[in-house]
Amino acid sequence: MQVTSSVREPLVTGGKTYKDVTNDVSRQVEGKPSVTWLLGLAVSVGALLLGSLALVATLWEGIGMWGLNKTVGWAWDITNFVWWVGIGHAGTLISAVLLLFRQKWRTSINRAAEAMTIFAVICAAMFPIIHMGRPWLGAIWALPLPNTYGSLWVNFNSPLLWDVFAISTYFAVSLVFWYIGLIPDFATIRDRAVGIRKTIYGALSFGWDGAARTWMRYESVSLILAGLATPLVLSVHTIVSFDFATSVIPGWHTTIFPPYFVAGAIFSGFAMVLTLMIVTRKAFNLEDYITIGHIELMNIVIIITGSIVGIAYITEFFMAWYSGVAAEQYAFVNRMFGPYWWAYWSMMTCNVISPQLFWFKKIRTSIAATFILSLVVNIGMWFERFVIIVTSLHRDYLPSSWVMFYPTMYDVGIYLFTFGLFFTCFLLFAKFFPVINMAEVKAVLKSSSEKVK
């Protein structure tokens, strides 16, 4: 029951048929890996290995390998954690929220966006574990497991514990959602494959038979999962923001954090999706599926969320002034003019000023400009977390404890490790999994293609 309107821009260009869709997407999975892909994988694995040196050194020697100190107890670790979690927001937003709002343009990007979400959440989830002084115990003790220590339980007052629940729920739901969506496409590939590949994709497709009843179940599961995932999009970053908002540290203790963090997360998530999509569509010749229209729509989301974030920054300043709390006021003046002014102004430039360029149609429909700005936004969002965490901590209440934070090569190395992990996973996904949801794209084809009627 597709409703077609002659004034609507087609979602898929190039007059594709169902067969074209299958061919275009499966081609990447079935063909030999391209040189570019191999090169990309080599770089990613290289980063992974190099970064793992830093990771191993940290696990072996202790957190002292990082630049943290008595006053700044979190810096790159939690900055990276929040940054990666933020990036992990776009996938679920695109697939769940846009599904519920019947935004059909999501179909060609939701697969990759969800994959990105999962890999980003994996990278993010690493940090809460490795930043612990004793991860070998903490990874278990942070969970509310029955134990033999008497009535020893976790502390339900602690936002860190809420994080454990928020992240693990989000990860689980996103993973299931993503995988359910993959099943019909795995079946498509299975049907075209021979030999060992047929067996593997057969197993992955869970015996999908394409029957009407199966499709019906598929649709309802998707809808239910979308319903479950939608509140999670809002809750995950809300809870992450509680790590700061519930504390007593000036610059952290702010009620505005939940909406501000969620907006920021969507902002950075969309930017990351754009970064990846622009490369993927080019590399895999998917320009007809991921069109300028898609990019423009995503850029509009970036303008909106970027503006929300900008307003949040200004509101924080207003509240600091209005509160009359001297330490709070100092914390914000210190952000702007203190020793970390460069981080603050990088954040302001990248997050508030640069996305406003998307008001110009020429810029928001330009691939090159979008690609550059998407990188800028992600840099800005990293700085946002750095500013919140480090500049608030480094000068809090007692001036005697004011310090500077200087990262070490191990801080950088572990960040590099997560990049290596993320891109290795993403490249493997792009090669062996269908990067575009064939089944769903076919569903919107009727409204886009003359040949499908």
Add this chain to the structure above:
Amino acid sequence: MKENKKTYWKGLEQLTNDPEFVKHADKEFPGFKGSNSKAGEGDSSRRDFLKLMGFSLAAASLAACEAPVRKAIPYVNKPVDLDPSIPNYYASTFISGGDYAAIVVKTREGRPIKVDGNDLSSITQGGTSALVESSVLSLYDSQRMKGPQVNGELVEWAAIDAELPAKLRAAGNIKIVSNTILSPSTERAIQQFSEAMGEVELITYDPLSSYGITKASETYFGSNALPTYQFDKAEVIVSFGADFLGTWISPIEFAKQYSKGRKISKQNPEMSRHFQFESNLSLTGANADYRTPIRASQSGLAVLSLYNLLAQNAGSGTVSGGSLELPNLARAADELWAQRGSSIVVSGSNDPNVQIVINAINELLGNHGNTVDFSRPSYFRKGNDERMNQLVTEMNAGSVGGIIFYNCNPVYDFARGSELAEGIAKVKVSVATTETKNETASLVQYITPDHHYLESWNDFYPRRGEYSLSQPTISPLFNTRQAQESLLKWAGINTSYYDFIRENWQGLFDSQETINDFQEFWDRCLYKGVYTEPIAAPSEDESSPAILTPVGDIGTAATALSRDNNDAASGPELVLYAKVGIGSGAYANNPWLQEMPDPISKATWDNYVTVSQKWASDNGLKMQEGATKLANVTANGISITVPVLVQPGQAEGTIGLALGYGRTEAGRVANGVGVNAYPFLDTSKGHVSYDILEGVSIELTAETYRIAQTQTHHTYMGREFVIQEATLEEYKEDASAGRYHPEIYMDGEFVKPSKISLWSGHKYSQHHWGLAIDMNSCTGCSACTVACQVENNVAVVGKQEVLNRREMAWIRIDRYYSSPEGASSNQELEQAADNPEVTFQPMMCQHCNNAPCETVCPVVATTHSSEGLNQMTYNRCIGTRYCANNCPYKVRRFNWFKYHDNKDFAGVNTPQNDDLGKMVLNPDVTVRARGVMEKCSMCVQRIQAGKLSAKRENRKIKDGEINVACAIACPTEALVFGDLNDAQSKVSQLLKIEENTLSANKEVNEERAYHVLEEINVSPNVWYFTKIRNKDKNEA
């Protein structure tokens, strides 16, 4: 063969064969009923079988899991007084040269682990210093001398005893070089030695010399006495560069006295007024009400000018040369004059001429016999710089036959050390008795190592009429022998030194009448550690007549001063000083002292040249996070390269440099730390001069350097929620002067922050431990920080980790400078004033009742006790550091690395790495693992021990019975610990807790008491008392 008809029965039942038994005879578990068995009674179902099997399996596995038994060997014959886990305390005495403290040594299972002050001493009165607190670790220094050595080879004592006396006799002209000897028995032993050897001379010098004072007394009064100062009796204190709270003569005693004049309350709202005129910002200067930075070359003239001002008041004749006009000097003179007889003027100068004028001033003021008491001379400094100077010349001339360095290190810490080092080679026989290797011992032929003082018997006579004893608290760890015993042995006397001391004390026993039995007298003295002669014996020896009459004339001194001190001098002047922690450098190999932040500069592990802020801005030097530049400092024709530290309060035109660093033969901790400043000392005028007035130059190099400071932000940014202070006048008008009362607007009215809380609040039904800290009494001396480190096994992390801002101190002393007058913007507030007011604020875990750390820990590793303590469970901690981030006081410390048993930290953290060093660890406190958070526990081990002993004796805890290590160490009683639920406790009285409720939030009625960061209502159990300065107005 007859068939065996024996019947074996399993029980009486079988024997009697009663029917009930027969019925169940074939069942293995008779009477066992399966829970859901319906087939028949006694049948076991499959489930029961599985249950049983499960149980047996579990039981068997559990039995197999038994922990291995570690070897623990009990005493076969337990010593009577020694119970495992119960500490024993022994009264003893700490000395290092003339530095003296009466102490009580805590031993556990036969090893000393902590040194506390001895309350019975009338001198140190239970106070300690960082040096005293840390001395217990020096005992376990694995780099101490292992045994006697001849030319660097370990030998047996017998070998040395056989050859050395003959060699010494043959050499003739024997000199014994020593720092001040406080021990009468040691002096007698030396006398015995010299009687046996003939031609023996004892030459005394002190690294931190007060020869100027004794020499001046000789000139002025005709007796070379060091007076007893009484700062507690002084209403007005004027000090010219004497750091009497830090390093000058007897700082523990002076701090104790000084604090008596600084404690104020509504009942007694008077405090002493303290003027300080100095070049470097000393600990004492930091505590002064009025501090005037002066050039070193002005210090003599300033004293002279003060004399003239007073003489004008007195109407007596003035002397020429003293017409210097300095801020506050005229005022000081007026106030001194107003408080004649209850004022005190002291000078840290080692120039006898200055000290003569000081004597004249105190004479003019009638202070002699009141605050400056020559009738009870002290013996802390007996050094004779001139004789020592001559000795160096004699040695180099080859006229000295034998030399014995008795527990001293002149090659390092005497001005002409390098000449002396050359001289040693020209002496026929050279001996050193030091317990540790040092620069002098490494050059001598014979090393006959002494015991550590905790292994020794000794007696001391620090002041007329005051005696004290030291006793061994552990058997000698190495093959050492008490130096006195060695001397006696070489003199052919074979008594042990213990017997020798007892013989000497026979005289003291005879002079008293209360105890009839010598053994009882001895035991009593040993038990108390100190002994005061019953009557101040009217002295017959001419060295200290009861009333001294001035014989000298200050005219000569005045002329000499005017000649030597040129007020118009233009070049930089170098002022050498000693740091509170390292002192003369004798204990530099002690990592606790190295890591103790200097109370003023907050720098660790280094010395540096201190320059004024003006010099720094003129030379384009700006320090950030300890990053600075190196400079070449030249004086006395010697040039060294040393980092520069910008020091607010440094007098313009002067630079300061600390002695005690740059050791080369001290051991692995101290070697190469800092630079040696002793060669700069000037002996050209006979006395050792610590002020180098001429020929000094300083040039910045381009080379950068980082000084490891624990505090790099020096002002409190005008934050009244941190530091609350007022002047005495304001306080007299309003006892809550200077208090900051934050209020929060709620429901149409302003309320105290404590009225708004998310929490329902704790109830403490038993005890409620709390701490009251008087910022007026705290001098910043840092004895508490070392005491805490000893008590709580706090790790030493070394310079690099301090640079990384990761020192582990549980208690720190925040030192804040005032900002320049009128500063309002953040940038202005960040700057310290050129001559700042200084505030010290001891900061440790505040044990908040609404603790921010407790709510955020995901694994409940930090929790609140039922007695108000914020507790840390190391075993549970997973190290997220969230608690530390959320601590508004930033007192939590994280174990970034494994600091114990780790070769990376073995060189600095000796108490946790070295087998011998580990003996100093407090067995009641866990050594923390890598990756866990730690912080002040309010010495919970002491609280538990106190509660247990009260419980065992079935009584209530007495106030004062339980005390925390920092409060015990504090020489000024600035920290008071106790039970807030006990209305009679000292802390409750101080805070005026009126209604004694069991609620966690106590209403405190003392106007001066405040919580740091009251507005966030974390409700700490630590209160601070406002800092009150006795001055007209606060300058910040």
